[in-house]
Amino acid sequence: MPHLYLPIAGNSINVLVIFAVGGGVGLLSGIFGVGGGFLMTPLLIMLGIPPTVAAASDSNQIVGASTSGTLAHYRLGNVDFKMGILLLLGGVAGGTLGVQLIKILRASGNADFLINITYVVMLGFVGGYMFFESLQGLRKTEAAAAPPEPKDNAYARMMENLPWQTNFEKSGIRVSLMLPLFLGTMVGVLAAIMGVGGGFIMVPVMVYLLRMPMHVVVGTTLFQILFTCINVTIMQASTNHTVDFVLAVILLAGSTIGAQFGAKISRKMGGDQLKILLAVLVLLVMFKMLFHLLFPPEIMLAYMGGH
Amino acid sequence: MRNKFLPAIGLALVMLLVCAASGAAQTSSSIHLEPGTVSIGAMYNGAQVTLTGTIPASAQVLVEVKGERDKVVLSKKGKAFGLLWMNTGEVSLENAPTVYMLNLPEAYSSEEDGGNAALTSLGVGFDKLAGEVSIESSDCDANNKALFEEFVKLKKKEGLYALNNNAVKYTGEKNGVRSFSCNISLPPRMKQGDYVVTAVVIKDGKAAERDDRPLEIKRVGIPEFMAKVAYEHGALYGIIASVIAIMAGLGMGLIFGGDGGSH
Structure with missing residues (x-):
């Protein structure tokens, strides 16, 4: 078995196993x-990579993965740069705010409670909403006579009354500049608290709250994630020295190849089927977290940086 | 006159020989560690070192491997609001060695894993270690003994603390002296640093002698170069890592013309 020593993680890994993990997640x-x-990140921790190194190196591999993804979507005209930049600005502000919030909470000893609860609630909410929404979608397709969506609800009216209404041509929507800035900030706060890129929160936010078309959502998220992860990689490397570049490259090779097969499978499935499967995946992760919260752990001490 | 002194000289010679023989048995430890330096190269996946030596035939030997002493801060799990298990506090352990492995001969091996009174009286084992480590917890009413046991569990899971039964083998016996050998597996998680391998010679149930050999583990070649850049030029390392990832992503994108990887 070919092993490589990771100098930053301080452990050796089986190259094939890491490649397979990258491939599986990429798929x-x-x-x-x-x-x-x-x-x-949880899979890498299970394989003996320290939690802080796992998260930082994953950000490094996402830089590569989202570059090729953004390139592909840019060619297809699926990247709304204006929207992406506004969400990014909000995200940076929210991220900074979130990091400060965590510092204050850590000092008062309540950070981990908030992190865990945020995880479970967000995963549960996003997973649950997507599950029921796509289930309805599937039923509507079966019934073949979907009633028109009530467009004139309270949320839509409130959005229309906000100042600085702007056209977003690529997304085909007209909303206030404040909305993506505000939503970007909110996702940034949550992402900083949870220590993740925030992709799985940003996508539902774009689909349901900004009402962007799904194909533009994927391209724009990738564009935004690329910059978030470059920032995280450089920050982590300079302040905490936790980026293992060798690990990132092996993961990247695996995930890119896995993603090619995944994309082929994806094309054969309907949108609602995809959403319901993703919802199940998100809910499974949520239940796993809930299980760990409800049952006593095997060892009562843990290294800092994990959940 | 000559004849008068001869028995006295003979007696003195005999006594000298007896003393020399018993002395040889006492300062028995001719031990040897091979290799004394382990290099962490690009393909490193742990290593094995062997401690060999001779001891009096009636003696036993235990082999201890210890890392540098360090301070470690861990998060402590507890029940929040009486319902959910999560990190509820911090525990700091001072003076705990980064690595502690105790290799036992058959005579000291037992089913019971962990510290026991016999080992403690010999100045080795986890119970002995517990006495040397100072523990501070954010909880005032924390049980330090229980916390140390949890710490040992955590380190055992990583393979950095271990109690290895039947790990010292006696190979041959000659002239009241026997040879021993102990193969020590170094897990890849053992970091660059200075370690000490000690042979603890037991006579009549007591630790009669401790003999140390230094063990050095050091990064060489690519791992050393990468660690140097990462720790000494962190920002530059981050920028290079990002640029290379972008180039790799563009390259992959061009090859596959596809949808990229995970995000």
Whole structure:
């Protein structure tokens, strides 16, 4: 078995196993368009990589993965740069705010409670909503006579009344500039608290709250994630020295190849089928977390940086 | 006159020989560690070192491997609001060695894993270690003994603390002296640093002698170069890592023309 020593992780790994992990997560990402980070980091921890190194190196591999993804979607005209930049600005502000919030909470000893609860609630909410929404979608398709969506609800009216209404041509929507900035900030706060890129929260936010078309959502998320992860990689490397570049490259090779097969599977499935499967995946992760919260752990001490 | 002194000289010679023989048996430890330096190269996946030596035939030997002493801060799990298990506090352990492995001969091996009174009286084992480590917890009413046991469990899971039964083998016996050998497996998680391998010679149930050999583990070649850049030029390392990932992503994108990887 070919082993490589990872100098930053301080452990040796089986190259084939790491390649397979990258491939497996890449396959799921290719199928669903989202969902690498929150699966990859726990898998790496299970393989003996320290939690802080696992998260930082995963960000490094996402830089590569989202570059090729953004390139592909840019060619197809699926990247709304204006929207992406606004969400990114909000995300950076929210991220900074979230990091400060965690610092204050850590000092008062309540950080881990908040992190765990945020995880479970967000995963449960996003997974649950997507599950029922796509289930309805599937039923509507079966009934073949979907009633028109009530467009004139309270949320839509409130959005229309916000100032600085702007056209987003690529997404084909007209909303206030404040909305993506505000939503980006919110996702940034949550992502910083949870220590993830925030892709799995950003996608539902774009689909349901900004009402962007799904194909533009995937391209724009990738564009935004690329910059978030470059920032995280450089910050982690300079302040905490936790980026293992060798690990990132092996994961990247695996995930890119996995994503190709995933994309092929994805094309053969309907949108609602995809959403319901992703919802199940998100809910499974949520139940796993809930299980760990409800049952006593095997060892009562743990290294810092894990959940 | 000559004849008068001869028996006295003979007696003195005999006594000298007896003393020399018993002395040889006492300072028995001719031990040897091979290799004394382990290099962590690009393909490193742990290593094995062997401690060999001779001891009096009636003696036993235990082999201890210890890392540098360090301070470690861990998060402590507890029940929040009486319902959910999560990190509820911090525990800091001072003076705990990064690595502690105790290799036992058959005579000291037992089913019972962990510290026991016999080992403690010999100055080895986890119970002895517990006495040397100072523990501070954010909880005032924390049980330090239980916390140390949890710490040992955590380190055992990583393979950095171990109690290895039947790990010292006696190979041959000659002239009241026997040879021993102990193969020590170094897990890949053992980091670059200075370690000490000690042979603890037991006579009549007591630790009669401790003989140390240094063991050095050091990064060489690519791992050393990468660690140096990462620790000494962190920002540059981060930028290079990002640029290479972008190039790799563009390359993959061009090859597959596809949808990228996970995100």
